[in-house]
Amino acid sequence: APAPQGEEAVAPYRVDPANAGAKPFSGDRMARQFGGQPGIRRIVDSFVTSNFADPHIGEIFKNQDAVRLRRVIFEQFCYILNAGCTYTGRDMRTAHTNMGVQQADMNRLVENLQRAMATERVPFAAQNRFLAKLAPMRSAVVQR
Numbered sequence: 001a002p003a004p005q006g007e008e009a010v011a012p013y014r015v016d017p018a019n020a021g022a023k024p025f026s027g028d029r030m031a032r033q034f035g036g037q038p039g040i041r042r043i044v045d046s047f048v049t050s051n052f053a054d055p056h057i058g059e060i061f062k063n064q065d066a067v068r069l070r071r072v073i074f075e076q077f078c079y080i081l082n083a084g085c086t087y088t089g090r091d092m093r094t095a096h097t098n099m100g101v102q103q104a105d106m107n108r109l110v111e112n113l114q115r116a117m118a119t120e121r122v123p124f125a126a127q128n129r130f131l132a133k134l135a136p137m138r139s140a141v142v143q144r
């Protein structure tokens, strides 16, 4: 299949929502606390922008496909928050392989996400519930 508009082609992979790396929340409470799809969209845009601009981890993002990242991270967050999306991206291990991501990089990225969620006025408890869903992905992302 051709790459979506504005994106670079990637090597073929099997599409499976389980690639998102976490089971979705049930019910619509989390989705509402994140402001639905418009809120999630704003959080992801600001999160991705801050990661590329970050003085510590920006180097890892440089030369990566920001258009694709915005799309699939939106899908992943929307899917996990049960806000009405499916995830079509790669699994977390494949996406981060040979990238040399360290625990400090992960901490930095989480801080950028926290700032994006706070700006969108996501309640603190809901922020932490979402971060707890992402936490187990650490072993697939961080290289040791």
Ligand code: HEM
Residues within 6 Å of the ligand: 057, 060, 061, 064, 065, 068, 069, 072, 073, 076, 088, 089, 090, 091, 095, 096, 099, 101, 105, 106, 107, 109, 134, 135, 137, 138, 141
């Ligand atoms: C729980 C933490 C994380 C989540 C949920 C996450 C999520 C994702 C997703 C969904 C993708 C896109 C997969 C695809 O293109 O099919 C991706 C790619 C990427 N991630 Fe992460 N990520 C995490 C941690 C990190 C960290 C800590 C870094 C570096 C500091 C990082 C750097 C990147 C880069 C550079 C790409 C682009 C790879 C490429 O296009 O080949 N990620 N991530």
